[in-house]
Amino acid sequence: KASAKTVDALRGLEFTDIACGTAFTVALTASREAYAWGKNNQGQCGVGHNGNVQVPQLIAPLLGVEALGVACGTGHAVVVTP
Numbered sequence: 001k002a003s004a005k006t007v008d009a010l011r012g013l014e015f016t017d018i019a020c021g022t023a024f025t026v027a028l029t030a031s032r033e034a035y036a037w038g039k040n041n042q043g044q045c046g047v048g049h050n051g052n053v054q055v056p057q058l059i060a061p062l063l064g065v066e067a068l069g070v071a072c073g074t075g076h077a078v079v080v081t082p
Contacts, residue, residue, distance in 0.1 A: 021072035034059040
């Protein structure tokens with residue numbers, strides 16, 4: 001049975017957008033940082049490897065990018081910029 005759970009690694013952060021692909025999630029904070037976690041066999045989490053991401057990780061290549069939104073598909077994620 002599915003149920004809601006607190007993600008301790010994200011506690012205290014304010015989010016402006018979140019998107020889910022097939023078994024992975026990308027979330028954007030109010031300070032424009034993007035975090036990803038879940039299935040990552042195609043590198044869809046953008047964290048620099050293709051191993052599954054058990055705990056949300058900051059997507060370092062997006063630091064300094066003015067991210068406005070996120071979207072996900074089956075095996076990819078997109079960050080919307082101006």
